[in-house]
Amino acid sequence: MLVKSKPSLRHRFYLFEILTGLSITMKNFFFGRKVTIQFPEERRIYSSRFRGLHYIKAVNGVENCTACMLCPTVCPSECIHIEAGERADKEKYPVTFEIDILRCCYCGYCEEACPKDAIKLSAIYEMARLTRADGVLDKENLLVQRGKK
Amino acid sequence: MSGQDIFFYVFSALAVAFSLLVVLGKNPIYSALSLVMVFFCVAANFVLLQAQFIATIQVLVYAGAIMVLFIFVIMLLNADAQSADLGKRRPFQAIAAVLCVALFALFAWSVKNGTTSPERAGFTPEKVASLGGNTQVLSELMFSDYILPFELTSLLLLVGIAGSVAIAKRKLEGARAESPKEGQA
Amino acid sequence: MDRIELIWMGVKIGAVVFTMLSSVPVMVWVERRGSALMQNRLGPNRVGPLGILQAPVDVVKLLFKEDFIPAHVEKVIFVLAPAVLLIPAFMTFAVVPFAGDIAIDGKALHAQIADLDVGILYVLAISSLGVYGIIMAGWASNNKYSMIGSLRSSAQMISYELSLGLSVLGMIMMAESIHLRDIVAAQSGHIFGFLPRWGVFTQPIGFIVFLTASFAETNRLPFDLPEGESEIVAGYHTEYGAMKFALFFMAEYMNMLVASALISTLFFGGFQLLPGMGRLIDPTGALIAKFFTAGNPADWGRLALEAVSFSIKVGFFMWFFVWVRWTLPRFRYDQLMNLGWKVLFPLSLANLVVTAALMYLRVI
Numbered sequence: 001m002l003v004k005s006k007p008s009l010r011h012r013f014y015l016f017e018i019l020t021g022l023s024i025t026m027k028n029f030f031f032g033r034k035v036t037i038q039f040p041e042e043r044r045i046y047s048s049r050f051r052g053l054h055y056i057k058a059v060n061g062v063e064n065c066t067a068c069m070l071c072p073t074v075c076p077s078e079c080i081h082i083e084a085g086e087r088a089d090k091e092k093y094p095v096t097f098e099i100d101i102l103r104c105c106y107c108g109y110c111e112e113a114c115p116k117d118a119i120k121l122s123a124i125y126e127m128a129r130l131t132r133a134d135g136v137l138d139k140e141n142l143l144v145q146r147g148k149k
Numbered sequence: 150m151s152g153q154d155i156f157f158y159v160f161s162a163l164a165v166a167f168s169l170l171v172v173l174g175k176n177p178i179y180s181a182l183s184l185v186m187v188f189f190c191v192a193a194n195f196v197l198l199q200a201q202f203i204a205t206i207q208v209l210v211y212a213g214a215i216m217v218l219f220i221f222v223i224m225l226l227n228a229d230a231q232s233a234d235l236g237k238r239r240p241f242q243a244i245a246a247v248l249c250v251a252l253f254a255l256f257a258w259s260v261k262n263g264t265t266s267p268e269r270a271g272f273t274p275e276k277v278a279s280l281g282g283n284t285q286v287l288s289e290l291m292f293s294d295y296i297l298p299f300e301l302t303s304l305l306l307l308v309g310i311a312g313s314v315a316i317a318k319r320k321l322e323g324a325r326a327e328s329p330k331e332g333q334a
Numbered sequence: 335m336d337r338i339e340l341i342w343m344g345v346k347i348g349a350v351v352f353t354m355l356s357s358v359p360v361m362v363w364v365e366r367r368g369s370a371l372m373q374n375r376l377g378p379n380r381v382g383p384l385g386i387l388q389a390p391v392d393v394v395k396l397l398f399k400e401d402f403i404p405a406h407v408e409k410v411i412f413v414l415a416p417a418v419l420l421i422p423a424f425m426t427f428a429v430v431p432f433a434g435d436i437a438i439d440g441k442a443l444h445a446q447i448a449d450l451d452v453g454i455l456y457v458l459a460i461s462s463l464g465v466y467g468i469i470m471a472g473w474a475s476n477n478k479y480s481m482i483g484s485l486r487s488s489a490q491m492i493s494y495e496l497s498l499g500l501s502v503l504g505m506i507m508m509a510e511s512i513h514l515r516d517i518v519a520a521q522s523g524h525i526f527g528f529l530p531r532w533g534v535f536t537q538p539i540g541f542i543v544f545l546t547a548s549f550a551e552t553n554r555l556p557f558d559l560p561e562g563e564s565e566i567v568a569g570y571h572t573e574y575g576a577m578k579f580a581l582f583f584m585a586e587y588m589n590m591l592v593a594s595a596l597i598s599t600l601f602f603g604g605f606q607l608l609p610g611m612g613r614l615i616d617p618t619g620a621l622i623a624k625f626f627t628a629g630n631p632a633d634w635g636r637l638a639l640e641a642v643s644f645s646i647k648v649g650f651f652m653w654f655f656v657w658v659r660w661t662l663p664r665f666r667y668d669q670l671m672n673l674g675w676k677v678l679f680p681l682s683l684a685n686l687v688v689t690a691a692l693m694y695l696r697v698i
Contacts, residue, residue: 015542021661025372036376178473182411185466205452205459213462214495217488220469224485282451284512 051108051121054099054137055146063143064118067094071110071119079103080110097142101127102135122146157197164190177223181216188212202284342443350427350447357652358587359389365656372660399576404475407573411474416574416581419467422460423588429456430595431515433605433640436633445605445637446515453512457596458499461551464589465491468553468560468570471582475573483569486667487553487560493674494550494557500682501543504689505533505600518604530609533601539685541601543678548593550674552586554655556662557670594651598644605644607636614639 010016037044056063067084079102085095110119124146129135167190170183188211195204280286291299363378363386370377378385403409433445450456465488472484506512509520523531534541550557561569571582598604619635665673 018658018662022657025657025661028374029368029371032371032374034371034376035374036370038376178411182466182470201451202455205455209455209459209462213459213465214492217465217469217492220473221485221488224469224473224481284452284455 046123046125048123050123050125051106051111053101053122053124053127053146054104054110054142055120055122055144056097056118056139056142057120057147058143058145063093063097063139064116065094065097065114066092066116066118067097068092068115070113070115074109074113076107076109077103077105094139097139098136099142100136102132120147153197157194160190160193160197164194178220181220181223184219185212185216188216199278200283202287338438338441339443342438343447346445346447350432351424354424354427354588354591357591358584359393361587361590361652361656362389362392362583364653365659368653368656369660372657393580396577396580401576401578404573406476408474408476411470412573413578415467415471415474416578416585417467418470419464419585420581420588422463422467423585423592426457426460426592427595429453429514430592430599431518431605432595432644433637436637437630444515445641449513449515453514454502454506454517454600455512457592458495458502461589461592462491462495464585467585471574472570475570477573479566479568480570480572483560483562483566483572486566487570490550490553490557490559490670490674493671494547494678497543497674497678497682498547498551500679500686501540501547502600503682503686504537504540507686507689507693508533508536514599514604518599518606521603522606530603530606532603537601537685537689539681540689541597543682543685544600545597546673546678548597549655549658550670552589552593552655554586554590555659556664558664559667559670562664590652590655591648594648594655595644597651598647602647604647605640607639608643608646611639611643 056065058064067082069082069084072078072080072082079100081096081098081100082094083096084092087093106121108121111121127135164187167183167186171180171187174180174183188207192204192207192212195201195207366388367377367379367385378388381387381391403412428447429450431444431446435442435444437443452459468484468487468491472480472482472487475481505517509517511517511520517533521530521532521536525531525535529535549555553560561571566572571579574582615632615635617635618638619631619633622634622638623631
């Protein structure tokens with residue numbers, strides 16, 4: 001519905017309204033709370049449910065992962081690549097574990113699917129890399145314990 | 150040759166060069182811009198004659214306002230090099246050349262034999278300066294001795310404005326009559 | 335012209351050109367930080383203290399960028415256009431007086447580059463030429479957005495030039511002179527015993543019209559129709575890059591500077607001392623006398639303080655341009671034309687008539 005209301009004389013005179021506007025901008029200039037986050041020094045605090053860069057949880061230097069392949073199965077963007085192997089104690093383990101973070105959509109299904117609580121999404125959100133090849137995280141990189149979760 | 154003479158020759162040469170560009174240029178925009186430069190050079194010559202007021206008005210009115218409108222029109226009509234080539238223009242060129250030569254002869258004759266040169270009318274640069282500068286002298290003359298021609302000129306301009314508004318308005322109404330569905334759209 | 339006059343001329347031109355050029359990076363910084371703070375952001379604050387070196391760094395970037403000329407443009411005019419826009423902005427400042435007179439060896443020296451016989455008419459004449467730069471840029475770019483931008487801009491500048499000129503006439507009539515120094519001198523003294531006799535108090539309507547028209551003349555918000563990201567990209571400078579774009583940018587700030595200087599000169603007493611600065615003359619003069627002696631030290635003190643108060647006034651209006659830009663939304667094109675022709679133009683004419691009538695009746 002189109003409602004047409006005639007502005008008051010004060011509005012149409014315009015100058016007082018301009019002065020009001022100018023005083024508002026000036027108030028913000030001096031007293032407004034500045035919302036800028038000074039990035040490298042200050043960081044935005046995200047909620048604890050934020051899904052960032054992956055890592056594989058390790059206990060006593062041994063990864064929890066048993067290479068059950070549930071995470072590459074569930075992964076919608078098919079960015080997880082695992083080759084399974086066998087340890088000396090007959091335990092199954094991932095020989096290679098690669099995640100292409102350029103393909104990853106950070107849905108977190110891998111974390112949900114993991115029965116061993118091994119693959120995790122940390123709170124880290126700086127993903128910039130110099131080359132595409134750097135965007136593929138290998139096992140060594142994934143074993144860096146990034147998270148608080 | 151004094152500095153003033155050098156400036157005079159430089160600006161005059163530029164004025165002639167640019168006016169040739171106006172006439173001979175293929176692209177109407179270049180012609181119009183050259184004409185602006187001609188006005189500029191003429192204004193500079195006025196300054197050399199201590200007639201700053203005329204120079205300023207030349208720049209303000211001709212270069213600053215009228216030529217802008219010219220360029221506007223040229224741009225909006227999108228007149229390119231082809232449309233300037235009107236075909237049968239030989240006779241016009243001949244007539245124009247004859248008229249120009251006649252006009253030049255008239256100017257030359259009047260400069261040589263005219264009676265209104267500034268020295269003879271008593272307006273030397275020194276005297277003008279002592280009367281309070283040429284803006285003041287000009288305005289006093291314009292609003293006292295020459296008030297009638299001045300007012301007649303402004304009347305003429307007013308008639309011109311009224312005429313152009315009338316023509317534009319008729320066209321506007323004609324356009325409205327041709328598009329009857331405007332109200333519903 | 336003797337030696338002192340030549341030196342004085344050199345000093346004046348050097349000071350004015352240096353100030354005009356160096357004001358551009360400073361204003362860019364002020365505009366960016368100011369706009370940020372008004373919008374509750376911080377703005378550039380990394381390069382140098384408070385980010386003040388951001389603008390010089392940007393200048394270096396613009397200077398070293400590739401000077402690219404698109405293939406479809408009209409080359410000669412395309413290259414000329416930025417200069418045509420910038421030069422009038424520089425030329426206009428020649429007649430603006432930035433301090434009072436000073437006497438050395440019995441010669442009165444003016445702190446004004448050229449005391450032309452035509453005074454303010456020169457300013458109007460030269461500033462009306464700036465429109466060519468915009469028209470040339472728009473046409474030479476051979477791009478419909480540029481073309482529309484430049485047409486809008488020139489229509490806007492022509493429309494507001496009328497109100498601009500007419501609003502000045504009131505001040506000219508009250509000063510009974512078109513020389514800017516006389517107009518400044520006519521604003522000395524007080525009215526009602528306490529208000530300075532500045533144009534803003536004696537010609538308030540003229541001031542408002544002039545202020546509004548100068549916003550339109552400088553193509554600044556709320557009248558920045560020649561540019562508009564959502565409709566015509568960057569308007570007349572869409573096709574420009576590197577230093578040629580920077581020249582357009584500089585021209586905008588130069589025009590702002592000239593407009594601010596004119597507003598201060600015509601309506602805020604020009605170089606006249608701000609209230610309360612009179613008692614500083616002698617100490618400043620004594621300070622200057624320590625460095626060199628020529629003429630009367632108190633005169634030098636007055637001159638310095640006058641230049642300072644002129645700079646403060648101009649600086650305020652430069653800030654005002656920024657302030658308004660980040661406060662008001664932009665006008666639509668028809669609103670702009672309506673305001674110019676149906677409000678400001680009749681208003682300035684009425685102001686002229688009323689001023690003339692009051693002067694005839696000897697009320698003012």
